[in-house]
Amino acid sequence: xxxxxxxxxxxxxxxxxxxxxxxxxxxxxxxxxxxxxxxxxxxxxxxxxxxxxxxxxxxxxxxxxxxxxxxxxxxxxxxxxxxxxxxxxxxxxxxxxxxxxxxxxxxxxxxxxxxxxxxxxxxxxxxxxxxxxxxxxxxxxxxxxxxxxxxxxxxxxxxxxxxxxxxxxxxxxxxxxxxxxxxxxxxxxxxxxxxxxxxxxxxxxxxxxxxxxxxxxxxxxxxxxxxxxxxxxxxxxxxxxxxxxxxxxxxxxxxxxxxxxxxxxxxxxxxxxxxxxxxxxxxxxxxxxxxxxxxxxxxxxxxxxxxxxxxxxxxxxxx
Amino acid sequence: xxxxxxxxxxxxxxxxxxxxxxxxxxxxxxxxxxxxxxxxxxxxxxxxxxxxxxxxxxxxxxxxxxxxxxxxxxxxxxxxxxxxxxxxxxxxxxxxxxxxxxxxxxxxxxxxxxxxxxxxxxxxxxxxxxxxxxxxxxxxxxxxxxxxxxxxxxxxxxxxxxxxxxxxxxxxxxxxxxxxxxxxxxxxxxxxxxxxxxxxxxxxxxxxxxxxxxxxxxxxxxxxxxxxxxxxxxxxxxxxxxxxxxxxxxxxxxxxxxxxxxxxxxxxxxxxxxxxxxxxxxxxxxxxxxxxxxxxxxxxxxxxxxxxxxxxxxxxxxx
Numbered sequence: 001x002x003x004x005x006x007x008x009x010x011x012x013x014x015x016x017x018x019x020x021x022x023x024x025x026x027x028x029x030x031x032x033x034x035x036x037x038x039x040x041x042x043x044x045x046x047x048x049x050x051x052x053x054x055x056x057x058x059x060x061x062x063x064x065x066x067x068x069x070x071x072x073x074x075x076x077x078x079x080x081x082x083x084x085x086x087x088x089x090x091x092x093x094x095x096x097x098x099x100x101x102x103x104x105x106x107x108x109x110x111x112x113x114x115x116x117x118x119x120x121x122x123x124x125x126x127x128x129x130x131x132x133x134x135x136x137x138x139x140x141x142x143x144x145x146x147x148x149x150x151x152x153x154x155x156x157x158x159x160x161x162x163x164x165x166x167x168x169x170x171x172x173x174x175x176x177x178x179x180x181x182x183x184x185x186x187x188x189x190x191x192x193x194x195x196x197x198x199x200x201x202x203x204x205x206x207x208x209x210x211x212x213x214x215x216x217x218x219x220x221x222x223x224x225x226x227x228x229x230x231x232x233x234x235x236x237x238x239x240x241x242x243x244x245x246x247x248x249x250x251x252x253x254x255x256x257x258x259x260x261x262x263x264x265x266x267x268x269x270x271x272x273x274x275x276x277x278x279x280x281x282x283x284x285x286x287x288x289x290x291x292x293x294x295x296x297x298x299x300x301x302x303x304x305x306x307x308x309x310x311x312x313x314x315x316x317x318x319x
Numbered sequence: 320x321x322x323x324x325x326x327x328x329x330x331x332x333x334x335x336x337x338x339x340x341x342x343x344x345x346x347x348x349x350x351x352x353x354x355x356x357x358x359x360x361x362x363x364x365x366x367x368x369x370x371x372x373x374x375x376x377x378x379x380x381x382x383x384x385x386x387x388x389x390x391x392x393x394x395x396x397x398x399x400x401x402x403x404x405x406x407x408x409x410x411x412x413x414x415x416x417x418x419x420x421x422x423x424x425x426x427x428x429x430x431x432x433x434x435x436x437x438x439x440x441x442x443x444x445x446x447x448x449x450x451x452x453x454x455x456x457x458x459x460x461x462x463x464x465x466x467x468x469x470x471x472x473x474x475x476x477x478x479x480x481x482x483x484x485x486x487x488x489x490x491x492x493x494x495x496x497x498x499x500x501x502x503x504x505x506x507x508x509x510x511x512x513x514x515x516x517x518x519x520x521x522x523x524x525x526x527x528x529x530x531x532x533x534x535x536x537x538x539x540x541x542x543x544x545x546x547x548x549x550x551x552x553x554x555x556x557x558x559x560x561x562x563x564x565x566x567x568x569x570x571x572x573x574x575x576x577x578x579x580x581x582x583x584x585x586x587x588x589x590x591x592x593x594x595x596x597x598x599x600x601x602x603x604x605x606x607x608x609x610x611x612x613x614x615x616x617x618x619x620x621x622x623x624x625x626x627x628x629x630x631x632x633x634x635x636x637x638x
Contacts, residue, residue, distance in 0.1 A: 082503060083437040083496040084471050110440075113433035115405040120466060139471030144442065149406045149461030174405035183404060198468075 001231075001254075001271035002317035003298060008279045009065050011309040012043070016071055017057060021045055026054070026306040027092030027220065027286040028299040031102065031130055036060045036069060037292060038130055039299065040076065040104075041310065042091035053079065054089035054109065058130075063292060065312055077106065077124055077133040085110050085120035085140045092220065092286065095130065096157045102126040103197065104133050105155035105166070108140065115174050115183050119153040120144070121166075123198060142168065142192060147204050150174070151187055154220045157197065160230070160260055164194040167221035167232070175215075181240050189218045189234060191260075207263050208234065208255055215239035218253070224289045224296065226318065230257045233270060233287040233298065250285035252300065272298065272313060279303055280311060321638075323590040323616050323631035328597050329388055330380055331627040332363055340365045340376045340397055346624040347414030347540060348617045349478070350608045351424065351452055356381040356391060357610060358452060359617065360398070361628065362413035374401060375411035375431060379452070384610065387630060399428060399446055399455050407432050407442040407462045414540070414604070416479045417452060418486075418517075424448040425517060426455045427488060429475035430462060437496050437503045441475035442466065443488070445518070464488065464512060469524050472496075473505055476539040479517075482550075486514040487578065489527075489541035489552070497535060497559055504559035506534075509541045509552075511578070528573050528581050532558050538571070543578075544607040546614070547638040550575045553588065553616065555603035567592075568603040570618065590616065590631060597626045604628075607637075 012018060012025050021043040028041045039061065042054040056077050060070035077093065080086035086108020094105045106122040120140030124133035144150050151171030158165055172186045189208045192200040210216040221234045232255045238248035254270025255263040275281045280302030288299040296315040302308070332345040341363045351358040358381050364373045376397035383389035399415065402408035408430025415428040430444045442462035446455035464474055473493030480487045491507040498504075509527045512520040530536040541554045552575070557568040572588035573581040593599050598620030605618045614633040620626060 080471075081495070082498070083434070083440070083473075083493065083505075085466060087436055111435035112405070113435060114409055118405070118432075123468070137468030137471070139466045139468045141468055143465040143467065144407060144461045145465060146445070146459035146461045146463055149402075149459070151405075171405065173403070176404060185405070 001269065001315060001319065003272045003313040004316050005272075005275070005280075005311065005313045006065060008302065008309045008311040009061065010039070010041075010059060010068070010311075013308065015059070017043055021055070021057075022052070023307050024054075024305070025057075025310055026301055027288070028301070028310040029092065029094050029288045030290045030292070030297070030299060031095045031097060032290065032292050035063070037063060037065070038095075039310075040093050040095055041306075042089070042093060051111070052089070054091035055079070056090050056093040056106075065297075072131070074132070076131070077104070077135070080108060080110075081138060084108070084138050085118070085143070086122055088117070090122075092154060094155050094157065098159060098197070102130050103157075105141075105157050107153035107155060115185070118144075118150050121152055121155045121168060136198070141198055142166065142200050142202075145202060148190065148202065151185060156220070156222050158223060160225065164197045165223075165260060166192045166194065166200060167223055168192065169219055169221070175239065184239050185217070186215050186239055187217050187219065189221045208232075208253070209265050211236065211253070211265065211267065212238055217242075219250075220286050222287050222289045224291070226296065228258070230260055231289070232256070232263065233289050235285040235287060246282045249283040250305070252284045252287055269319075279308060320587075321589050321633050321635035324634050325590075325593065325598075326630045326632055327388070328620070328627055328629040329382070329617075330359070330361075330390065331597075333626065335393065338393075341378060342366050344375075344623070344625050345627045346375075346619055347476075347604045348606050348619065348628045349414065349416050350606065350617070351417050351419070352608075352610060353381075354384075356384050357387065358382075360415050360417060360452075361624075362411075362415065372433070373411075375413035376401075377412045377415040377428060387615075394453070396454070398448075398453065399426070399457070402430060402432075402444075403460055406430070406460050407440075407465070408444050409433075410439070412444070414476065416477050418479045418481060420517070422449065424452040424455075425479070427463070427477045427479045429477055437472075437505075440472050443474055443477050443490060458518075463518070464490070464520055464522075467522060470510065470522070473507060476507070476541070478540070478542055480543055482545060482578065486517045487543070488512045488514070488520060489543055491539050491541070495535065499560050499563070502563070504562065505537060506559055507537045507539055509538045509554060523579070527579075528552070528554065528571070529583050531571070531583060531585060532556065535559050537562075540604040540606075542606050544609075544614075544637075546609075547636065548576070549638065550578055551607065551637055552581065553605040553607055555605065566600045566622070568601045568623070570602050570605050590618070597621055598629060
């Protein structure tokens with residue numbers, strides 16, 4: 001694949017969100033309307049204890065991604081009630097339209113004592129064209145299970161072959177704290193299948209081979225069908241030193257499949273790498289691939305996990 | 320009509336010496352019958368840890384079948400290990416409920432993790448014993464039954480039963496955390512799930528027992544016993560808003576002919592707190608069992624079993 005980068009199309013510091021939020025516009029995900037493209041993302045506030053809470057907002061672009069024509073004026077979805085899986089943040093927020101219905105799968109965060117956080121996948125629906133979303137219940141639709149003990153998140157749902165497919169991640173282990181690092185987590189990409197988008201059957205498989213080592217962390221799968229095959233982008237990183245060392249930080253990975261079951265990983269073939277300098281030179285993460293009119297676009301975050309904004313690339317060539 | 324005649328306390332954990340993990344509390348007693356003795360599983364605690372909090376272990380005592388006040392054996396070690404870092408059962412395994420399956424004994428247990436905004440969360444784990452119930456091995460690091468849309472947290476207080484070749488889990492799910500005097504107090508409701516193999520479960524997704532003490536009433540330890548053509552459920556209940564002051568939990572009663580529709584009638588429970596002594600403030604976590612033609616209830620006393628559990632025998636017909 002060959003992508004042409006269009007640059008950082010959203011800068012947090014130049015947006016009205018800077019008045020209410022601290023930083024970040026993470027995991028941009030698109031819904032294409034007739035005359036514009038809405039991009040949802042998670043931005044951050046600090047709570048009384050000084051810890052971050054991720055909240056979902058959106059911006060609307062013209063269909064060439066040249067101009068921002070609208071900003072959300074209130075939160076898209078409330079955080080969870082006391083003790084709920086999404087009490088301490090929603091990130092990412094993954095909108096999905098089926099016919100004329102607009103749904104969203106959420107990654108809800110809750111704080112733990114021995115480790116930073118746990119997460120689960122929630123479900124919400126919009127009755128006002130995507131301005132706000134309501135949750136179907138207080139709890140998650142996908143959560144921990146026998147072989148996926150924690151950190152179930154990063155949902156991405158599409159209908160393929162007449163079924164709902166959810167690609168998501170789950171935690172494999174939390175490494176104990178050492179002198180060098182706090183407890184760090186390892187997570188992998190899996191998938192689940194559903195007839196209704198609400199009741200899911202986990203396939204209990206890791207579907208993407210590690211490239212770094214067994215502690216490789218894989219996140220945010222996004223899948224698109226082009227011609228007769230399926231293409232997945234995701235991001236991956238080392239377990240430790242990924243915040244400060246460029247060579248250990250998130251990069252975009254790529255895999256393809258003919259049957260949604262067996263995936264071949266080939267990151268080079270994905271055709272998109274970090275820039276030599278600038279906003280996406282030290283890190284690339286949280287990809288989202290989608291059709292818009294006749295073209296295929298890739299939204300993603302750059303340095304520092306999307307602290308400063310997000311950018312986009314357009315597909316020029318399939319090889 | 321039936322009543323329970325109290326026979327006295329059979330186990331006080333403060334009497335046990337030289338077991339760091341069994342210092343106080345003997346909670347949620349559950350029985351397993353052997354030819355010569357009756358094994359009673361329960362959950363207990365070491366002294367508070369450095370952060371001032373408890374962990375829970377599960378263990379057992381064996382009682383002489385001919386004299387239930389004669390303890391002939393105490394577990395040498397806890398029957399289950401605590402979970403690994405970040406897992407649902409890292410800080411406790413409480414309660415435990417067991418069932419014989421051929422040469423194996425299967426255990427369903429509540430796993431405890433610590434949270435930041437509320438004190439804890441729980442989910443239900445699964446383990447098997449191949450040595451007659453002396454120790455159990457977990458099937459996987461995660462929970463068997465976890466949070467879901469209508470059951471957002473605090474999945475626990477589990478009991479395993481098998482009726483007409485169907486497995487039943489009676490358990491509780493959290494409905495709401497309410498702030499009472501700046502402290503979160505939980506509202507739990509009795510729920511049910513069914514399974515053909517004991518491993519894959521379908522949640523019934525309804526509250527089984529109507530509330531008698533307001534919509535926030537907490538219900539726990541649903542213990543179901545079948546006799547005389549009826550299913551009899553004994554459980555405990557309390558009022559979250561006043562519990563810290565009254566320290567009171569009481570035993571409630573409901574009956575059903577189909578396990579789905581339950582009629583509650585606490586006036587029939589036939590047991591209440593004593594005027595003084597170890598069970599004068601609270602009676603909770605009832606468990607009904609039959610041995611050698613007699614029906615007994617085992618239950619715990621003050622401070623949710625801090626000082627152990629006692630035995631009562633039925634007078635009249637359980638019908």
